[in-house]
Amino acid sequence: MSDPTPNSARPRTIVEKIWDDHVVAPGTDGAPDVLGVDLHLVHEVTSPQAFDGLRERGLRVRRPGQTVATADHSIPTTDRSLPIADEIAATQVKRLEDNCREFGVPLHGIGSPHQGIVHVIGPELGLTQPGMTIVCGDSHTATHGAFGALAFGIGTTEVEHVLATQTLLQRRPKTFEVRVDGALHPGVTAKDIILSLLSRIGVGGGTGHVFEYRGSAIRGLGMEGRMTICNMSIEGGARAGLIAPDETTFEYVHGRPHAPQGEAWDAAVEAWRRLPTDEGATFDRSIAFDAGELTPMVTYGTNPGMGFPITDRIPDPASLADANQRSSLQHALDYMALTPGEPILGKPIDVVFVGSCTNSRISDLREAARMLRGRRVADGVRMMVVPGSTEVKRQAESEGLSSIFTDAGAEWREAGCSMCIAMNGDQLSPGQYSVSTSNRNFEGRQGKGGRTFLASPLTAVASAVTGRLSDPRALL
Amino acid sequence: MSTAVREPFREVTSAVVPLPRNDIDTDQIIPARFLKTINRAGLGEQLFHDWRYLADGSPNPEFVINRPEMAGRSVLVVGDNFGCGSSREHAPWALAAWGIRAVISSSFADIFRNNALKNGLLPIAVSPEELERIVAIVRDDPDAEITVDLEAQEVRLPDGGSIGFTVDSFARRMILDGTDELGYLLAQEPALEAYERAHPPRVSTLAAE
Numbered sequence: 267m268s269d270p271t272p273n274s275a276r277p278r279t280i281v282e283k284i285w286d287d288h289v290v291a292p293g294t295d296g297a298p299d300v301l302g303v304d305l306h307l308v309h310e311v312t313s314p315q316a317f318d319g320l321r322e323r324g325l326r327v328r329r330p331g332q333t334v335a336t337a338d339h340s341i342p343t344t345d346r347s348l349p350i351a352d353e354i355a356a357t358q359v360k361r362l363e364d365n366c367r368e369f370g371v372p373l374h375g376i377g378s379p380h381q382g383i384v385h386v387i388g389p390e391l392g393l394t395q396p397g398m399t400i401v402c403g404d405s406h407t408a409t410h411g412a413f414g415a416l417a418f419g420i421g422t423t424e425v426e427h428v429l430a431t432q433t434l435l436q437r438r439p440k441t442f443e444v445r446v447d448g449a450l451h452p453g454v455t456a457k458d459i460i461l462s463l464l465s466r467i468g469v470g471g472g473t474g475h476v477f478e479y480r481g482s483a484i485r486g487l488g489m490e491g492r493m494t495i496c497n498m499s500i501e502g503g504a505r506a507g508l509i510a511p512d513e514t515t516f517e518y519v520h521g522r523p524h525a526p527q528g529e530a531w532d533a534a535v536e537a538w539r540r541l542p543t544d545e546g547a548t549f550d551r552s553i554a555f556d557a558g559e560l561t562p563m564v565t566y567g568t569n570p571g572m573g574f575p576i577t578d579r580i581p582d583p584a585s586l587a588d589a590n591q592r593s594s595l596q597h598a599l600d601y602m603a604l605t606p607g608e609p610i611l612g613k614p615i616d617v618v619f620v621g622s623c624t625n626s627r628i629s630d631l632r633e634a635a636r637m638l639r640g641r642r643v644a645d646g647v648r649m650m651v652v653p654g655s656t657e658v659k660r661q662a663e664s665e666g667l668s669s670i671f672t673d674a675g676a677e678w679r680e681a682g683c684s685m686c687i688a689m690n691g692d693q694l695s696p697g698q699y700s701v702s703t704s705n706r707n708f709e710g711r712q713g714k715g716g717r718t719f720l721a722s723p724l725t726a727v728a729s730a731v732t733g734r735l736s737d738p739r740a741l742l
Numbered sequence: 743m744s745t746a747v748r749e750p751f752r753e754v755t756s757a758v759v760p761l762p763r764n765d766i767d768t769d770q771i772i773p774a775r776f777l778k779t780i781n782r783a784g785l786g787e788q789l790f791h792d793w794r795y796l797a798d799g800s801p802n803p804e805f806v807i808n809r810p811e812m813a814g815r816s817v818l819v820v821g822d823n824f825g826c827g828s829s830r831e832h833a834p835w836a837l838a839a840w841g842i843r844a845v846i847s848s849s850f851a852d853i854f855r856n857n858a859l860k861n862g863l864l865p866i867a868v869s870p871e872e873l874e875r876i877v878a879i880v881r882d883d884p885d886a887e888i889t890v891d892l893e894a895q896e897v898r899l900p901d902g903g904s905i906g907f908t909v910d911s912f913a914r915r916m917i918l919d920g921t922d923e924l925g926y927l928l929a930q931e932p933a934l935e936a937y938e939r940a941h942p943p944r945v946s947t948l949a950a951e
Contacts, residue, residue, distance in 0.1 A: 288941075291933040296911040300930055302937055304944045312830065314780035323924070334947040340778050354778040361780050372947045393945050405829040405853060421831035421857035422782075423922075431927045433934060435912070469765055470823035473852055503826065505852050524945045569765050569826070590821060594764045687774045696797070708769040708827060710792045 277544035279441050280510050281476050284416040284541070288399050290433050298435040304398040304415075306428045307384045308335035308371065310362040311689070312403030316426035317365040327369040329432040334393065335366050336374040338383045340689045343652050343679035346376055355690065369429070382655020382681045385409035385623040389493065390657055392522025396511035396538040401428055406623045406705065408499040411508030412492035413515055414541050416476070418505040440550040442475035442504060446483040448558035453739035455633070456491030457625060457703070457722035459483065460498045461563035461573045467553065469571035472504030475551060478543065479509045483557035489518040490629040497624045498705050501570035510542035562738055565707045565720040566610055567598035572707075574610075576725065576737050582606035601709055602717050603697075610735055615719070617700040618649040618730040619712070621679075622686035625703035625723050626654030628661050634723040635667040637731075637741055638674045644733030649676035650692065652684040676730070688713045701729040750920035751862055753891040754843045756816040758880045761806055762873075764821035768854065771825065771833040785832055786839030807840070816843040817890060819876055823847075824865075825854025834858040844890040846897065848873045859913040860923065866890060866897065872905045892918060 278286070291300040306329075313335070320326065327333060340355040342348075350356035359376065366373035374380040380387055385406055388394040394410045400417035401407060403425040410417035420434065427434055446459055464471075477499050484492065492509050499507025516535055519525045526534040565573040566580055572595075574581075583596040583606065599606065604613075620626070620634050631653065643649045651671045653659040659681050662668050668678045685692040686704035688711065694700055696715025703726050707718035721729070724738035731741065776788040794805050801808040818837065824847040825833060834857045837845065844864040855865045868876070879886055879899060889898040892914060897905040909917075916922060 290937040291930050293912075296915070297926070298910075298912055300927065300933065302941060305947075311777050315782050315831075318780075319924075329943070331946040331948040332943055339774075352778070358778050358780055393947065395944060398944055403829055403831075405827065419829035419853055421829055421853060421860065423831060423857065423860040427924055427927055430924060431930070431934065432938075433927055433930070435923050435927065437910070469826055470849060470851070473823070473849060500827075500853075503823070503851060524947075524949065569767065590762075590764050594821075597763070689774045689778060706767075706769070706827065708767045710773055711769050714773070714792050715797075 277547040279478060279543040279547045279549065280414060280508060280541050281416060281439065281441050281478065284397055284399065285438055287397070298437045300433050301399060301436045303401050303428050303432050303434060304332060305388070305393055305400045306333045306432070307388055307400065307402035307407070308333060308425070309339055309384050309402070309404065310337045310358050311339045312422050313365065313425055314358065314361045315422050316429055317369065319426040320369070320429055325430045327371055327429045330370040330372070332432060333371045333429070334374070335362060335371050336381055336384050336387055337362055337376055339683045339687060341376060341682050342690050343682045343684045343692060346680050352691065379656055382657065383623045383626065383683055385497065386627060386654035386658065389413065389489070390522070390655055392519055392525035395519060395525070395534070396515060397541050401434065405500040406497050408505065408507045409493050409497040409623055411496040411499065411506055412489055413519070414508055414511035414538065416506055416508060419500065439505070440475045442472055442477050443549040443552040444477050444479045445481040445552065445554040446479065446557050447481040447554070448483050448556040449486065450483060450557045450560065453724060453742050454560050454562055455722045455724060456487055456494040458560050458563045459557060460495045461565065461570070461720065462555065462560050463553070464498065464502050464571045465563070465573040466555070467502050467571070469501060469569040470503040471571070472499065472502040475504050477502070477504045477507035478549070479507060481554070484509055485512065488629060489514060490627040493627065494624055498570065501705060511538045562722060562725050564610060564725060564735065565718070566602065566604060567595065568601055568707055568709050570705065570707060570720060572598060573720065576611060576735070578610065580604045580606050580608050580610060611737060613699065613735040614733060615647060615701050615729055615735060616698040617694055618647060618726050619652070619685045619700055619702040619704060620723055620726050621650065621652030621654065621684050622704035623654065623683070624705045626652060626658065628658050630703065630723045631658065631662050631667050632665070634727050635670040637724055637727040637738065638676070639670050641674060641731045643675035643730045647730055647733050649730045650679060650685060651676050652679045653681045655681045685712050687711070701726045701735060745925065746920035747922045748862055748920045751843070751917050752893050753889055754816050755887055755889040757885050757887050759807055759812050759815045759818045759842070760877065760880050761818060761820050762877050765823045765826055766820055767827035768825060768830050768833045769827055772830065772836045777830055777832055782835050783839065785836035786841070789836040789840045811885070814841065816841050817888060818842045818845045819880065820845060820847045822849050822870070824850050826851040829853045831857045831861070834861045834863045838863050846873065846876060859910065859917065862917050864890060864892060864909065864917070866907050868897070868905050868907055
């Protein structure tokens with residue numbers, strides 16, 4: 267690994283250090299920089315057209331050893347021994363298998379012990395490491411930023427570029443410091459930090475920027491909480507969000523299948539310690555808030571920026587001065603069938619979804635199970651728990667978590683994206699309300715006509731138990 | 743540097759499809775359940791699907807692109823932060839397949855903007871006031887034609903006025919020439935080989951787990 271510290275004395279942010287370390291060719295004559303990619307994650311939905319492009323041009327995958335694929339988006343989360351009933355999805359998964367075989371790309375497909383949501387398995391396998399550039403044809407690639415990697419989502423044309431060259435043409439992004447100090451109160455989680463940030467800056471507030479999450483509240487989080495936060499950077503418009511690596515990061519990576527070992531480990535850690543933003547480095551923008559002031563958050567509208575403390579009342583469009591904002595809010599409340607001024611607490615719900623690349627890791631499931639133990643899912647509520655990976659599923663079963671879920675009346679499923687994106691048949695019916703630990707509450711995201719309240723796993727479980735949107739602090 | 747992969751594009755003149763709503767996300771542009779295709783083509787029917795069709799599958803007569811006079815129009819005018827959400831390139835594919843060549847907004851989500859430019863679909867960002875001005879012109883005369891000129895980087899209005907815009911200089915040249923980025927990247931081979939010599943792989947996904 268090359269040294270990320272340059273000779274120049276100018277203080278740099280972690281984003282600048284990683285960028286400088288990956289410039290293959292600086293942009294000249296108006297062209298962007300050519301940026302090298304350390305790890306390319308591939309899945310079935312955004313890759314078939316990219317592999318077709320390689321075939322059309324007679325190109326191969328340049329670095330199969332820096333590429334890894336899995337199937338997660340369109341696959342069923344029911345019995346995996348059965349064929350995929352949806353013919354179109356089956357064709358897509360088969361195409362991924364064929365493409366990986368033809369181009370020599372390692373695949374953790376259905377049946378593999380390493381199959382899972384692409385943003386869960388990268389860290390799990392130790393492929394995600396500090397200082398890397400990581401891309402994937404998926405907007406939640408920022409998840410890997412939790413390790414101090416510069417990780418961002420790309421489109422299918424760019425997937426083709428990376429397959430062919432292991433590089434991308436990129437303009438240097440602006441930087442946006444998100445400082446969260448203080449300590450979270452019981453019942454308030456990483457998910458509430460990110461939902462609070464999004465409610466402050468809005469769904470486009472970070473466009474053109476990379477977030478760097480800093481401060482004592484961020485430092486106090488484990489890796490999985492950090493992943494939850496970085497995961498939703500794109501919901502604030504930032505393609506990437508990251509957290510400087512520290513002892514928590516090193517401890518998590520150490521010993522994983524692809525982590526450096528022995529002397530290579532020591533050298534890697536030494537280099538990683540130089541990554542954090544230098545004292546005196548400047549950001550293009552900054553925001554700060556105190557974790558101790560946060561309460562459990564929930565969204566009430568149709569984008570992730572439309573969130574508030576769960577104890578608040580539905581806002582009134584008439585109170586907004588800007589006509590566009592007023593009509594957006596009105597449109598959202600019409601879709602959600604919510605009335606200005608009503609409390610959101612106590613709203614009856616139909617479905618609870620615990621899963622997605624935001625909140626499907628073992629610590630999420632442990633938290634959810636701890637609250638659910640000895641309680642039951644309310645009559646008339648369907649609760650689905652979908653582990654993020656086959657490995658998370660195995661671990662949860664060995665810890666007895668799955669029994670807690672099923673004893674309470676919840677469904678325990680196979681690993682995948684499931685009802686976060688509702689491509690595989692796991693979906694809401696029109697008009698239904700869900701409390702979901704996923705990342706998007708867009709219209710129809712969880713099924714046409716479905717209505718989504720985004721929240722933490724604790725809020726999801728509290729709501730499942732009562733059958734109404736509920737404050738988890740009452741059940742601690 | 744690269745050979746043309748599509749028709750060069752200089753300008754388009756068209757009446758406008760007005761959809762002046764903020765934060766139109768990619769799930770509205772094309773819902774995820776249509777992403778199971780393995781092709782790029784044929785997504786025009788699914789553009790804005792859940793706004794465009796009623797529960798029984800018939801076209802929603804109140805949704806703008808279902809109005810008969812919208813057929814054949816190639817400029818879409820939308821509210822702020824268009825294309826937020828997912829990285830699906832199916833969004834610009836669907837817009838282009840329906841016939842849209844340029845989208846005018848006060849801002850675009852980063853990934854959507856990148857994806858659009860790679861498909862020769864122009865994301866034209868103007869100030870909120872200028873966007874309001876275009877919306878007002880179309881409100882007064884729904885058939886008013888405007889010209890989006892990529893060469894001059896200006897939108898020309900029927901009242902003789904014009905609004906300047908900026909498109910990423912590199913992407914602009916590609917679209918004007920009808921070339922794409924992959925040719926440029928492949929031509930970087932010497933730099934790439936030097937980089938790879940200096941930067942050994944940090945992980946190998948081919949190694950046994």
